Amino acid sequence: MTLETINHLITAYDVLPNGEIKPSAILKMMEDAAIKDAENRGSGYDVLRSKDMIFVITKIIARFGRLPRVDEEMQVRTWNSGTTGVSFIRNYCCTVGSEVVCRSTSRWVLVSYSGRRLLRPDVLGHNVSTNSEETIDFEPSRRIKLPEGAEIHKSTYRATLTDMDTNYHVNNTRYGDLLIDNCGIDFERSHVREFEIHFESELKAGESVDILSAVADGEGFMTAFKEKTPVFAARIAVDDK
Numbered sequence: 069m070t071l072e073t074i075n076h077l078i079t080a081y082d083v084l085p086n087g088e089i090k091p092s093a094i095l096k097m098m099e100d101a102a103i104k105d106a107e108n109r110g111s112g113y114d115v116l117r118s119k120d121m122i123f124v125i126t127k128i129i130a131r132f133g134r135l136p137r138v139d140e141e142m143q144v145r146t147w148n149s150g151t152t153g154v155s156f157i158r159n160y161c162c163t164v165g166s167e168v169v170c171r172s173t174s175r176w177v178l179v180s181y182s183g184r185r186l187l188r189p190d191v192l193g194h195n196v197s198t199n200s201e202e203t204i205d206f207e208p209s210r211r212i213k214l215p216e217g218a219e220i221h222k223s224t225y226r227a228t229l230t231d232m233d234t235n236y237h238v239n240n241t242r243y244g245d246l247l248i249d250n251c252g253i254d255f256e257r258s259h260v261r262e263f264e265i266h267f268e269s270e271l272k273a274g275e276s277v278d279i280l281s282a283v284a285d286g287e288g289f290m291t292a293f294k295e296k297t298p299v300f301a302a303r304i305a306v307d308d309k
Contacts (some may be wrong), residue, residue, distance in 0.1 A: 212266055
C-alpha cells in the first residue's frame with residue numbers, strides 16, 4: 069500500500085540561527101504527513117470529531133543521521149505499523165535526496181473529544197495499519213526523569229492563545245521549542261542528535277507550568293507540572309560542534 073509522503077522546503081523560520089532545523093519544525097512536518105495519511109485512511113480529524121473521537125499523541129522520539137539545513141528539501145514519509153496495547157504506532161522516515169536524515173517513532177491514543185476518555189483501538193472500526201513490515205529499531209523510553217545529583221534549574225511557562233490548536237490545548241509541536249529554550253544546553257555549540265517528548269496531560273491557554281531542567285552527560289532533561297499534575301517530560305541529546 070502506498071505510504072504518505074510529503075515534501076518540505078526548509079525555510080529560515082524552520083531553523084535555529086545556526087541554520088539547522090528546529091525540533092518544533094520537524095515535528096510540524098511530521099504532523100502534516102500524519103494528518104494527510106489519516107485522512108487518506110478514513111480517520112481524518114473531521115471524520116473522528118463527528119464520532120466524538122480524536123487522536124492524541126503520547127510519546128515521540130526522533131534520531132538524526134544529520135541535521136537538515138535551511139534551503140534543503142526534505143521528504144517526510146509516514147506509516148502506521150499497528151498497535152501496542154491501547155497505543156497506535158506511527159513511524160516516520162525523513163530524507164534529503166537519497167540520504168536518511170531522521171527516523172522517528174511515536175505513540176498515539178484514541179480518546180473521546182467531549183470527555184477526553186481513553187478509548188480502545190477497536191472502537192475506530194477499521195484497521196489503520198499501512199506498513200507492518202518496516203519498523204523503527206528504537207522506541208520511546210518508559211519514563212523520562214531528571215538525572216540524580218544534577219543541578220536543577222526552575223522556570224515557569226504560561227500557555228498563550230497562539231500555542232493552541234483546534235483541540236484547545238498546546239499543540240504537540242510547541243513542546244519542541246520549549247525543550248530548546250529551557251533544557252539548559254547551548255545550541256550555538258551543540259548539534260541535536262536525538263530528542264524525545266512525553267505528553268502527559270493537556271495544557272490550555274492561560275494555564276502555567278513549573279519546569280524543572282537539568283543537564284548531564286551531554287543530555288538535557290525536563291519535567292513540567294501544573295500544580296502537582298505532570299504535563300510533559302522531555303530529553304534531548306547533543307554532540308559538540
